[in-house]
Amino acid sequence: MTSAYVVRFVGGPLDGRVDSVTRPDAAPKPTVTHVHLHAGPKIVHHYDLQYAVEYGCEYRLRVEDEPRP
Incomplete structure (x- = not known):
């Protein structure tokens, strides 16, 4: 069994959404x-x-x- 990487969203229409992937990207999208x-x-x-x-x-x-970070 592999551990899942959890991606959480805060605010807007995706607020509360939690996605899990088996392997995260080497560099997550900013x-x-x-x-x-x-x-x-x-x-x-x-x-x-x-x-x-x-x-x-x-x-x-x-x-x-x-402004964008």
Whole structure:
């Protein structure tokens, strides 16, 4: 049995989502883009990789008024 690497999302439409992969990428993506398509206009959210004491790393919703890290 292999240990899973946990990826957590905080904020926005993916808030509370937890993905697990068997092996993490050598260099995790600094930003993940989530595109929501529905009957109206396309909605795009950006999640930036941040360090979290409890989990190691997590993706947090970017507040669009803030500059990118």
